[in-house]
Amino acid sequence: MVRFGLLIGFWMLAWPLQAGDSMHDFHVCIMEIDHRPSENKLEISVKIFTDDLENTLEALGAPRLNIGGGKIEHPSTDSLIGLYLQHRIGLEQGTKRLPLTLVGKEVELDATWCYLTSDLNLDAKNLKIENRVLFERFEDQLNILYFRSPNGKQSFRMVASSPSIMVDF
């Protein structure tokens, strides 16, 4: 049994409202990770639909961000997005969680591309990648991962019931 702790935070059932939207949105987030062994780092690009990202951050208590809105964009936008992605995207080698750095973002039509990097642990043989972006918002959220390394390309799909995968080096 899980005990609700209201003071610690509000647990919620991920129970989205009835699908009442006849112009149904894409509930897809794209994450591209390039493994650069020579520099011992990962280059990560994450594409999230801007309205979904904004609404999710707002539901978490963020102010209206107006992402990509030029002067009306909230000054804390980048740091809030960075914070959110650090919580929702997990890179682990063994028991070590790798720190993620938001390099920047850019808005392309209705989507926001977020760019992150992470330094790898030299000795580890594999990497666990978790992407739970927007899982709290849409029950059918699908997060696609394209992982590219000198060994080739791999694609993965992450859904709420299995949010992480493992790649070997």
Add this chain to the structure above:
Amino acid sequence: MHLTHAIFRLGILPMIVLCGLTLQAQAPDKFRQLEEILPTPTAYRTASGAPGNAYYQNRADYAMDLQLDDEKQILRGEETITYHNSSPDALTYLWLQLDQNIFEKKSDRALTQTGRLEDRMSLDQFQDLFMEYDGGFKLEWVKDTKGKDLKYTVVKTMMRVDLPQPLLSGGNFSFKVKWWYNINDRDKVGGRSGYEVFKEEGNYLYTMAQFFPRMCVYNDVTGWQHKQFLGAGEFTLPFGNYKVNLTVPDDHIVGATGVLVNADKILSPAQRSRLEQARKSDRPVMIVTPEEAKKAEQGKPKGNKTWTFQADNVRDFAFASSRKFIWDAMNQRVGNHDVLCMSFYPKEGNPLWEQYSTRVVAHTIKTYSKFTVDYSYPVAISVHSKDIGMEYPMICFNGGRPEPDGTYSDRTKYGMISVIIHEVGHNFFPMIINSDERQWTWMDEGLNTFVQYLAEQEWDRNYPSRRGPAYKIVDYMKGDKATMSPIMTNSESIRQFGNNAYGKPATALNILRETVLGRELFDYAFKEYCRRWAFKHPNPADLFRTMEDASGVDLDWFWRGWFYGANRVDISIDKVRWFQPSSMDPEKEKAIAKEKMLNQRDSHIGVPRNNTEIPQTVVEADPGMNDFYNRYDPFAVTPADKTVYEMFKASLSPEAAKELDKGWNFYELTLSDLGGLPMPVILEFTFTDGSKQVERIPAEIWRYGDSTVTKIFKFEKQVLSIALDPFLETADVDFANNHWPAKVEPTRFQLYQDRNERGDNPMRQNQNNR
């Protein structure tokens, strides 16, 4: 990828056989005809995709009295349904849909909803877990027209009414239902219909639909279509005529499916005269101005008013009611009749709504009529509700709300225009071309999203359409195909609704139009499908068959690949070989051979070194070491060579001699279908002089089931590079293998970093310019 870039001098020109294809390993038959999958044609639905000579459909007419209780947010209604049985069958019972029952606590939707305990979330969401909403229909009775009770059985979201005696073919049966239900707060409970409350002023805005027990469809495909409503598969409904008396507070403004028939009793003389003005105007005219709406917002009702609407040959009825409504209207002529285009919106929708909504409604029915069938209803209405888009006949509820200060982002603006085009467009699919939504979401959403794209592009050049162009579906389709479901998946089982039922079919149709059939053939066939099935109930096979039948093009491979399969498009250029035919002229050919030999000999690393390090060789120092072979030139043209050449020339026809003189280049391309979804091959050849030539090869190049094919191209010019799918029209998911010579494309991350290092980040520029 293997590249061969070499010159082969071929022996004799007439021996070059241009066999385009070579056979390789056999693969699954992607060009197998579809007959074994499609339903057997019948007298109801023909093999050509048209309604057959025995086609029938049943009709349901409704007379309804409704009362909207604005104090308690309750809708009460009494309806008389007259059901006409045109089927050849006798019916012993009727089935009705009770969509509101999806809000019952023990509904299948609630019970089968899977949920997870997630991370910490907001207090609002926590409170929602304890929300009590007493939803679902409260049925009072079902009676015949004489007032005698009829036995009825509720099965979740469906209700069976037992008939006193069988309803024979050609007969009709009238009965009455009385019900009420608590209207849902859309902000809390969600839903396609419901109310929005404006807390500060205490006003409600109702956008009401699925509010009455509605007849199911009975037809030759499903019998009774009474598949339970779980929330995703929308509504399958028969056509009929509606007469609705709608009693609302007397300060409310109402928009509804159909024509207001008692305007003289309901509207003020000023409003009636403005409405007349709007009927003749090609610009929106205010019927209720923002000032009047603002005044109504602050007032209170003195009683009730009954609005009466009549709607003919529609499959449903919906309405919107609020004292907050601003109302504008304009005329749009379609074919040979006038359509009154209208919008109802609260002040919260402005300034966007008064500028765009009605104009977009008019644009939508005009553009859709061009590509499908003429819009034949008398009105088309867009109502502003908070953040939803939902369609009903002649009326739809659309989001797109500016910030409280009246500013809005371009995303809000284009989102609003797109949602209005989309929902008004639903008048065509499925309101008129009435497919079975409960079974096949894509048949209305996919087709509608496709025409939405066409209408968006006619609204504004380079309109930022979210779906339509082939390359926009690539992000979705390049994923692991093992976990994708085909478009031909039942509505309630679709994962990734937006991509699967909207994006992918819309893209497929766009590819069919731009690349496979071409615009002329496609537009003719698509219009024919719409003409054949307007005000009827089409099925997927009727679309597939009509598109083939009317275009004259075998599209079975296309339906199989795009609609029945989950493969993706990924064609690669594996290898390119370059050939030039020999001219046979010894003067030319021997010179070329000599040059080649010398080139090879002199390129060796030792040659220049020896030239400097060996001042003199033995033979150079002593001429006595020379003999015949030191003087012999194997590349010299001999009289015998000349004789052979003269004989060869004499054997050539004048045409062949001319061709030989041109000095053709032959390129043998090896292509692979890596994705498993066969598509036409579009190749752009760039020549050394900078000019370009495009070759379009139909998808039938893959018809033998090969995953690899080779094909020869001939040009007078020499090819510098080749690009596959240069116009991004096939949804090829991997561009890394689409170029010869191979191109290494930088990743998005690298591009971003490069731009930032150069300091010309477009976003920053944009910010600085504002």
